[in-house]
Amino acid sequence: MTSRRYAALVTVLCQLTALLGVFLASALPAQAAPTHIAAELVAGPIVDGKATLAIRMSPEKGWHGYWINPGDAGLGMQLAWExxxxxxxxxxxxPVPRTLVVQGLMNHVYEKEYAVLVPVTLPEKATAGTRLPVRVKAQWLACTEQLCVPERAELATEIVVGAAPDKKTAKRFDEWTRALPAPLDAPAAFALTDKTLRLAIPLPASVKLEAPHLFVREDKLVNYAAAQMFSRKGDVLLVTIPRPDFASPAAGTVDAVLRLDGFGNGIALTAKPGPVPTGGEPVASDTEAPELPALPWLLLAAVAGGLLLNVMPCVFPILSLKALSLARAGESEAHARVEGLAYSAGVITACLILGAALLALRAGGEQVGWAFQLQEPAVVVALFVLAAAITANLLGLFEFAVPGFASGGSAQGSFATGLLAAFVATPCTGPFMASAMGAALLLPVAPALTLFAALGLGIALPFLAIAFVPALRRRLPRPGKWMVTFRRIMAVPMALTALALAWLVWRLGGAATLSYVLALAAMLLALLALAGRNQRRGRPALIPACLALAVLAVGVLTMPEPQHQPGETASIINAKPFSAKALAKAQGEGRPVFVWMTADWCLTCKVNEEVAIEREDTKAAFEKAGVVVLRGDWTRRDPEITRYLTARGAAGVPLYVWYAKGAKPETLPQVLTPALLAQKAGS
Structure with missing residues (x-):
């Protein structure tokens, strides 16, 4: 049985279960036990012979009620009036509902207090002061994400003709009325095919849309869980919604509610058959802002993500920095603890500085994400020069104390090593870390900075363990002559790091920038070698060191304007550049889509591309299924890609999203297995 047929079967079973529950509720006597959704009938104002009644519904925490069209599962409220x-x-x-996806099924629900307003036409003979009793037998389904309970109540109130409601009641009705979708003052048009429902809604371009969603009142006319595509063409909003395999027959009109944002604002519309334009500029997707886990879980994820960064491929270049510090940590218990705490302080400080800078830039309107520092050529140049200088130091070219490598060690050196380690390590995102950093971009400043600090703590945990657990320190080799040889060996990964950074300088700034930076690095190394010669001869090395700093300062100030080299999109799986317009077009054609977000400085991305993406079996599976591949290059800052990452709850790359035909997008793991993409295409 295919997954689509399975989903259809689950939907039918849910509906039958709900109907059975309502039948049983109507057959049983009213229960005295309280309901999970409390109900109240309230009489409101009377205008021109018509009164308004409100059925106020108050769900308990964790429970929800349903819109008139509940979606894939659930049941709308049933009313029998007296x-x-x-x-x-x-x-x-x-009022405007919200979406809730449970086990792949889309529900249209209310999770907080809401009111259903019902107009009542009074008898013509009713005179002022007449009391009109009103009763209603209401049945509804109250659900959590795990279970549903049919509930009922007999509600009663009294309408007093000519009497105005008290101030409290009038205020409540004002609030309930404002929660209703505003009626659209112009006709909408729709076009229906076997595969899609397309609508043209007259909506001024000045109306802001945030996480829009169209709730269609007609049952089973559209695929509720499918991604909805929105685009604008002047003052017309175009909406495309896939239809299910077993869709309801074509309707003469389509009634719907368009949610405008996440604050309950919306418009009610009725669409009639008519021309619906194509094209338009894509707007925000119908994805709601992701619901965040509780802060303690996010903190745990941040710590775990930071800890795992120590073994991620993107962090390997800094392992040489850690190795020498770990080896020297066995000298004495007190000294090891001081260095462990100092190193941890450096790591946490670096994470807080990067996090604060990221939040400040985003608050100022900049579209940036995690690892934004490596999107700036000047930062990459600085890291390249630093990596080249550390390589020369490890080879013995000069004897300046590289942070943390001084023969006697120091708290200041360990702190500096922590700063450097975090600065190089944090651009990568791995398991656990992605959700925590994505949440940090959505939380207030204080809890967001707490998450950044927790990430730093996770990175520093191995050093802290060595520093405070004597058994671990005893397993480290004692200092000796072997450390000189080991230091030379560690120059190899650092040199490879410098080469990788040089390549990134070229990708970010072009050949001219790379040539300039290589010449600058050669001058610096020559001055550092001169300083090292003076050191070996017992002469002062201050003058060559100052000259090196002066050359570096002048070199940065006179560096040519970088010319970005766009990421190569040609690949064996025929990837195309990512854009929201390209994504909307592919989805509109009913084709599966693989969105692939990467960057040249992301080693995890490169490993995934080699292991799982750029493969012949992946290519064959994609071609057979007609998959559209959209590759986003985030090497340099790209506002459109950053907006997409934020919408998906991701703080950085890698990010892989699979759009199956007629289904909600699925975020794939950040570490891909070789057969995963081929399996997705074949499912």
């Missing part, structure tokens, strides 16, 4: 002779009720008006 009215005075000559009175009649109109169509109930519901």
């Amino acid at each position: 009215l005075p002779e000559g009175a009649s009720v109109g169509e109930p008006a519901y």
Whole structure:
């Protein structure tokens, strides 16, 4: 059985279960036990012979009720009225619902207090002061994400003709009325095919849209869980929604509610058959802001993510820095603890500085994400020069104390090593860390900075363990002559790091920038070699060191304007450049889409591309399934890519998202297995 048929079967079973529950509820006597959604019938104002009644619903925490069209599962409220002779009720008006996806099923729900407003036409003979009793038997389904309970209540109130409601009641009705979707003052048009429902909604371009979603009232007319595509063409909003395999017959009109944002604002519309334009500029997707886990879980994820960074491929270049410090930590217990704490302080400080800078830039309107520092050529140049200088130091070219490598060690050196380690390590995102850093971009400043500090603590944990656990320190080799040889060996990964940074300088700034930076590095190394010769001869090395700093300062100030080299999109799987417009077009054609976000400085990305993406079996599976591959190059700052990452709850790259036909997007793991993409294409 295919996954689509399985989902359809689950939907039918859910509906049958809900109907059975309501039948049983109607057959049983009213229970005295309290319901999970408390209900109250309230009489409101009377205008021109018509009164308004409100059925106020108050769900308990964790429970929810349903819109008039509940979606894939659930059941809308059923009402049976007992009215005075000559009175009649109109169509109930519901506030704008929200979406809730449970086990792949889309529900249209209310999780907080809401009110359904019902208009009542009074009897013509009713005079001022007449009391009109009103009763209603209401049945509804109250659900959590695990279970549903059919509930019922007999509600009663009294309408007093000519009497105005008290101030408290009037205020409540004002609030409930504002929660209703505003009626659209112009006709909308729709076009229906076997595969899609397309609508043209007249909506001024000045109306801001944030996480829009269209709730269609007609049952089973559209695929509720499918991604909805929105685009704008002048003052017309275009909406495309896939249809299910077993869709309802074509309707003469389509009634719907368009959610405008995440604050309950929306418009009610009725669309009639008519021309619907194509094209337009894509707007924000229908994905709601991700619901964040509790802060303690986020903190645990940040610590775990930082700890795992110590073994991620992108962090290997800094392992040589850690190795010498770990080896020297066995000298004495007190000294090891001081160095462990100093190193940890440096790591946490670096994470806090980077986090604060990131939050400040985003607050100022900049579209930046985690690892934003490596999107700036000047930062990469500085790291390249530093890596080249450390390589020369490890080879014995000069004897300046590289942070943490002084023969006697120092707290200041360990702190500096921690700063450097975190600065180089944090651009990568791995398991656990992605959710925590993505949440940090959405939380207030204080808890967000706490998450950044927790990430630093995770990176520093191995050093802290060595510093405070004597058994671990005893397993380290004692200092000796072997450390000189080991220091020379560690120059190899540092030299490879310098080469990788040189390549990144070229990717960010072009050949001219790379040539300039290589010449600058050669001059610096020559001056450092001169300083080292003076040191070996017992002469002062201050003059060559100052000259090196002066050359570096002048070199940075006179560096040519970088010319970015766009990431190569040609690949064996025929990747195209990412854009929201390209994504909307591919989804509109009903094709599966693989969105692949990468950057030249992300080693995890490069490993995934080699192991799982750029493969012949992946290519064959994608071609067979007609998969559209969209590759986003985040090497340099790209606002459109940053907006997409934020919408998906990601703070940085790598990010891989799979859009199956007629289904919600699925975020894939950050570490891909060789067969994963081929399996996705074949499912």
